[in-house]
Amino acid sequence: MTFRQLAYxxxxxxxxxxxxxxxxxxxxxxxFFVYSMFIFHPLFEEDGLQVLAVRGMFIAEVVLYxxxxxxxxxxxxxxxxxxxxEFGILMHLGMTKKQLNKLIFFETxxxxxxxxxxxxxxxxxxxxxxxxxxxEIMELESLPLYVSWQPFAxxxxxxxxxxxxxxxxxxxxxxTKGILDLLQGYWKVDEITNASRxxxxxxxxxxxxxxxxASIVTDQTVYTMVLIIPPLxxxxxxxxxxxxxxxxxxxxxxxxxxxxxKTRLVSLAEASVKLKDSAQMFFIVTIVSTVAFLTVGTLASxxxxxxxxxxxxxxxxxxxxxxxxxxxxxxxxxLTAELEEKELAYDLVPLIVKRQxxxxxxxxxxxxxxxxxxxxxxxxxxxxxxxxxxxALFIPYSKESLKELGKSQVQTELMESGxxxxxxxxxxHILFPVHTINFNSIVxxxxxxxxxxxxxxxxxxxxSTFTYYAFDIPSWEExxxxxxxxxxxxxxxxxxEDFSGLNFFFExxxxxxxxxxxSFAILLFIGVxxxxxFLLAAGSFIYFKLYTGLERDRKQYLLLxxxxxxxxxxxxxxxxxxxxxxxxxxxxxxxxxxxxxxxLQVVWDEFAELSxxxxxxxxxxxxxxxxxxxxxxxxxxxxxxxxxx
Amino acid sequence: MPLLKIDExxxxxxxxxxxxxxxxxxxxxxxxxxxxVMGPSGSGKTTLLNLISTIDSLTAGEILIDGINPHxxxxxxxALFRRxxxxxxxxxxxxxxxxxVEENLVLPLTLDYVPVNDMATRVLELAKRLDLTPIxxxxxxxxxxxxxxxxxxxxxxxHKPAIILADEPTGxxxxxxxxxxxxxxxxxxxxEGATIVMVTHDPIAASYCDRVxxxxxxxxxxxxxxxERRQTFYQRILNVLSLLGGNVNDLSATRLP
Numbered sequence: 001m002t003f004r005q006l007a008y009x010x011x012x013x014x015x016x017x018x019x020x021x022x023x024x025x026x027x028x029x030x031x032f033f034v035y036s037m038f039i040f041h042p043l044f045e046e047d048g049l050q051v052l053a054v055r056g057m058f059i060a061e062v063v064l065y066x067x068x069x070x071x072x073x074x075x076x077x078x079x080x081x082x083x084x085x086e087f088g089i090l091m092h093l094g095m096t097k098k099q100l101n102k103l104i105f106f107e108t109x110x111x112x113x114x115x116x117x118x119x120x121x122x123x124x125x126x127x128x129x130x131x132x133x134x135x136e137i138m139e140l141e142s143l144p145l146y147v148s149w150q151p152f153a154x155x156x157x158x159x160x161x162x163x164x165x166x167x168x169x170x171x172x173x174x175x176t177k178g179i180l181d182l183l184q185g186y187w188k189v190d191e192i193t194n195a196s197r198x199x200x201x202x203x204x205x206x207x208x209x210x211x212x213x214a215s216i217v218t219d220q221t222v223y224t225m226v227l228i229i230p231p232l233x234x235x236x237x238x239x240x241x242x243x244x245x246x247x248x249x250x251x252x253x254x255x256x257x258x259x260x261x262k263t264r265l266v267s268l269a270e271a272s273v274k275l276k277d278s279a280q281m282f283f284i285v286t287i288v289s290t291v292a293f294l295t296v297g298t299l300a301s302x303x304x305x306x307x308x309x310x311x312x313x314x315x316x317x318x319x320x321x322x323x324x325x326x327x328x329x330x331x332x333x334x335l336t337a338e339l340e341e342k343e344l345a346y347d348l349v350p351l352i353v354k355r356q357x358x359x360x361x362x363x364x365x366x367x368x369x370x371x372x373x374x375x376x377x378x379x380x381x382x383x384x385x386x387x388x389x390x391x392a393l394f395i396p397y398s399k400e401s402l403k404e405l406g407k408s409q410v411q412t413e414l415m416e417s418g419x420x421x422x423x424x425x426x427x428x429h430i431l432f433p434v435h436t437i438n439f440n441s442i443v444x445x446x447x448x449x450x451x452x453x454x455x456x457x458x459x460x461x462x463x464s465t466f467t468y469y470a471f472d473i474p475s476w477e478e479x480x481x482x483x484x485x486x487x488x489x490x491x492x493x494x495x496x497e498d499f500s501g502l503n504f505f506f507e508x509x510x511x512x513x514x515x516x517x518x519s520f521a522i523l524l525f526i527g528v529x530x531x532x533x534f535l536l537a538a539g540s541f542i543y544f545k546l547y548t549g550l551e552r553d554r555k556q557y558l559l560l561x562x563x564x565x566x567x568x569x570x571x572x573x574x575x576x577x578x579x580x581x582x583x584x585x586x587x588x589x590x591x592x593x594x595x596x597x598x599x600l601q602v603v604w605d606e607f608a609e610l611s612x613x614x615x616x617x618x619x620x621x622x623x624x625x626x627x628x629x630x631x632x633x634x635x636x637x638x639x640x641x642x643x644x645x
Numbered sequence: 646m647p648l649l650k651i652d653e654x655x656x657x658x659x660x661x662x663x664x665x666x667x668x669x670x671x672x673x674x675x676x677x678x679x680x681x682v683m684g685p686s687g688s689g690k691t692t693l694l695n696l697i698s699t700i701d702s703l704t705a706g707e708i709l710i711d712g713i714n715p716h717x718x719x720x721x722x723x724a725l726f727r728r729x730x731x732x733x734x735x736x737x738x739x740x741x742x743x744x745x746v747e748e749n750l751v752l753p754l755t756l757d758y759v760p761v762n763d764m765a766t767r768v769l770e771l772a773k774r775l776d777l778t779p780i781x782x783x784x785x786x787x788x789x790x791x792x793x794x795x796x797x798x799x800x801x802x803x804h805k806p807a808i809i810l811a812d813e814p815t816g817x818x819x820x821x822x823x824x825x826x827x828x829x830x831x832x833x834x835x836x837e838g839a840t841i842v843m844v845t846h847d848p849i850a851a852s853y854c855d856r857v858x859x860x861x862x863x864x865x866x867x868x869x870x871x872x873e874r875r876q877t878f879y880q881r882i883l884n885v886l887s888l889l890g891g892n893v894n895d896l897s898a899t900r901l902p
Binding site for chain 2: 001002003005006009010013014089090091092093094095096097098099178179180
């Protein structure tokens, strides 16, 4: 047996304890590789969606790299700690510190290269599958599999550097201990659990404060709160697991009437030792799970935004022509021609909008006449509005404005033309997309409309009116690429920040919708994979803790069986030990996420005005089911191992 | 020149309560001698062995092994010293679970980068002598306690150390396995001139040795030399132990067969 074989045996004959850790590393490499395959895809162009996908995946790769670095670092140091007795024996037999470092370096590199190779192999095998998903999301003609050295080089380079860093750092962790300490081993923690009462209280307090703060967040405070709450909650979580839980258990233990009762004595004493021992791990698992929930939850809530899109954008195409636009007719004809070419049914309603100043607010108001407005409304399937002379209806531009305008009553005069209006109603549907109309827009009776004969103050006659071409297209999602040259002209002007030559405005909500939907789907696709790695890593911590404690647990159960404990009672004890280990971090993470989503809802309300409750419940329920399954899997293996002896 | 020289060795554990584990203990071990160190629990036996093993530090005094004072060496030299000069046998065997019996045997050579061919020949020869050949490819959890301890003895012998340190080698074995292990140790000492220092509770184990050193409360108490008949040596050991006092449970109630 050579020195290298020793390292090899150490890894491969301990493969069962490395299993979960290995799985998490392999999946991390695999996801990283799949991202790289997308990033280096030769068919990707400098197009909006694909740029977004590439950038998103690049950021995800960085996140993955940093996370994997921390995950491996933590796992490796825990592994090395658990193996301290073995290292003690080796050093007792005359292994030098340098040789020990070399051994650990070899072992880490073996693990690293095997997981990198396995990860890349799986990644390459499944990349066609992921390309298919990506092709669907980005609506590409085809996204074929390709072979290039780049993704391989990036993945191998990234993970080789990562494992080298890990092996160098983790070596430092056994540096200070003497051989005698090492020989005594890892499981010398069965001491009485002392918890500081003050810190326990502080843990609860911090958690309570952050929950309360999270639930009372408002639009104004949200940005400060984003800075305050996460550190508070993180510290609170840490203290909760290191102190508060133990104080609670100690309180419970002090009441002997409850504590000294059947299996409770054993299971509680065991639980408190395990909880103390794994406090830091629970803390990390909780934080990692919370981040995973939040990532997927947030991205899922983007998806609900797209669900809301149609309601606020009922028009298929919008073309607005301003004064001096010589190509008005040409543009509109081109648009209709394109629609006909694609065989899309449409109804074009031109609205001539007049602008006046309201004496009530002093702002300018866009005025649409009843007959034109009703043509559009009936075309869209909404009821018409009939304001009498001297009356008007507000036109809402968003759901929120619908509520607010419904409450307001205004007596005003259109200053330039002297038309008096009383406005006390709002039209109950959104017809125009939010930024295509003035916030102050009203529908008036045709007679009042005709009475508006003076131009807006400070403007010439023509400048004070514009034509709004509203296209009602029932199959509005099919309008992708219609009016592409108009969009290109607008994009060009936006890029140059020069709108002087632009006498029209064009919007294609159908295309925008597709774009939103695809980009959110891409983000969700990226996020779910990262979250999967996070959750697998969190699971592997728990698996590892159970596994390293297995030998000790087995001896203990053997003793209990000898003392006369029945199989059924044993099952009970196992449950009571495993359930807190699995579900305590889980529950805390769920609570954290719930309150984080409450705050998130506030932020969302500001932007998009929609409820994310449905999506959140779905996401959290999905994760819970996965965790329960994982619990049963591990419980089954654990009991099998316990009874093996 | 003695192979092992313990000179006025003192070990004090600092802590909340300062504890003097060894107090000005002096003795010598000649080359090829099989020495047993006996004493009640807490008399400082294991501390003494840890000091000779170089894994614990001295408070005062000097230890010379083969003319070298290991406590003057730096960490690296110390590891090399342990690797080449010392062999260890433990109460709980301390075999590495993921290695086979064969791999455990060659471990000290592996650490010293001995060529694989040398290792293979030495392990075969040793396995034959220790009767380990049939179990060479088994893992430590598949063999009996006696086999495990024989493996550990093999591991302590394979690199031909200057001195072998044994800490209660029969503590976890039944009487048959104990007898095998002790026979083996005394044979190794007599035939190959190996120097062995064995710490033990067990007067039967001690009766296999050339000399028994008794310590009490960290100080030298008495020493007796073995004679032709183990039976009488055993009786004399018991006599000293009864003088030594300590815990009655430490004494084995069984007599020699």
